Amino acid sequence: MIQIALTIAGSDSGGGAGIQADLKTFAFHRVHGASALTCITAQNTLGVDRVQALSPEMVAAQIDAVVGDLGASAVKTGMLFNREIIEAVTDSIERWRLTELVVDPVMVSRTGARLLDDRAIASLIENLLPLASIVTPNRYEASILSGIEIDSLETMREAAAIIHQLGPAAVLVKGGGLPGKLRGVDLWFDGQEWETFTTKTVETTNTHGTGCTLSAAIAANLALGANRKTAVKKAKTYVTKALEHALAIGHGTGPVGHFYPLLASPPSS
Numbered sequence: 001m002i003q004i005a006l007t008i009a010g011s012d013s014g015g016g017a018g019i020q021a022d023l024k025t026f027a028f029h030r031v032h033g034a035s036a037l038t039c040i041t042a043q044n045t046l047g048v049d050r051v052q053a054l055s056p057e058m059v060a061a062q063i064d065a066v067v068g069d070l071g072a073s074a075v076k077t078g079m080l081f082n083r084e085i086i087e088a089v090t091d092s093i094e095r096w097r098l099t100e101l102v103v104d105p106v107m108v109s110r111t112g113a114r115l116l117d118d119r120a121i122a123s124l125i126e127n128l129l130p131l132a133s134i135v136t137p138n139r140y141e142a143s144i145l146s147g148i149e150i151d152s153l154e155t156m157r158e159a160a161a162i163i164h165q166l167g168p169a170a171v172l173v174k175g176g177g178l179p180g181k182l183r184g185v186d187l188w189f190d191g192q193e194w195e196t197f198t199t200k201t202v203e204t205t206n207t208h209g210t211g212c213t214l215s216a217a218i219a220a221n222l223a224l225g226a227n228r229k230t231a232v233k234k235a236k237t238y239v240t241k242a243l244e245h246a247l248a249i250g251h252g253t254g255p256v257g258h259f260y261p262l263l264a265s266p267p268s269s
Ligand SMILES: Nc1ncnc2c1ncn2[C@@H]1O[C@H](COP(=O)(O)OP(=O)(O)OP(=O)(O)O)[C@@H](O)[C@H]1O
Pocket: 017, 108, 109, 110, 137, 138, 139, 174, 175, 176, 177, 183, 184, 185, 186, 199, 200, 201, 202, 203, 204, 207, 208, 209, 210, 211, 212, 213, 214, 236, 239, 240, 243
């Protein structure tokens, strides 16, 4: 039986991050991907030119349409953009009792654009984080959520412990933005166990969409029945491979290669 995963996130017109990255990642994992769009971005590898949010009612209606008919074995959230959308998403998740929830607390893009307004951060902390099975902040998001400057494994640990107190079942502080050997080292804390997920550092500047891809791959693996830590381990392996096959396209930060096995030999017609 095919499993269903739902992404609640923004559209990236350039196809590297957001809903587009999530659906490619779900498809790679042979999970049927459904989506609830929160906003549309006019975006490419160089940056975000414009953002238009959907109404919170429209976001909730998409979630209702998907879950009411198809159900969802796992859900991930990405760019939620404003407080009203966060409140609508929180309400829908509670109403439908969606329990396998990966929250990627997207705040700023790789290219520096704000993807979440300031008023929304408090709502994210208060409403959404306590519902999360796993929250996956990057270095900067973990700093904002914990109030701690992150530049070492020790400060990642301190931040993870503080963020765990905010209510998610588990925290994964991602090290993609860290310097030197820590680049690509992620730290897991679920209130009891600590684990460091380390893969090789991939030398590439084409890293657009790594965070979206990781959280979508975690959700896909949860939908397939993996336990939380195994889902993270598998997702990390996938994102590393996709980074190794990142696409040098556009004039800025290219996206990861979601379908890397097909890139070597495209399907014959
Ligand atoms: N150069 C790299 N080599 C290996 N792993 C990396 C590299 N860059 C990022 N990663 C991994 O990619 C995943 C995403 O982490 P990252 O810190 O880049 O998230 P992010 O900033 O939310 O991503 P983005 O905002 O670009 O979508 C993590 O598992 C991280 O360790």
